[in-house]
Amino acid sequence: MTARERTYARANNQRAAQYTELWITGSPEDIAALVQAVARSGRLVFASAPTRMRGDDNRHRRYLRLRAR
DSSP, X not given: OOHHHHHHHHHHHHHHHTEEEEEEEEOHHXXXXXXXXXXXXXXXXXXXXOEEOSTXXXXXXXXXXXXXX
């Protein structure tokens, strides 16, 4: 591995370590409360739109990207 490749790999690892990515599943009320709490803490970077689970399950699923620090 060349010095350039090592530098690029190290930079990518540092950028990846800055964020935590989560899929959360639950009732719409529980998810809304969690998203509001994370937004107030300043860690929320991205939240996907709620997606219903398949079948007759009334839960929803969301993807969250949070700052690690």
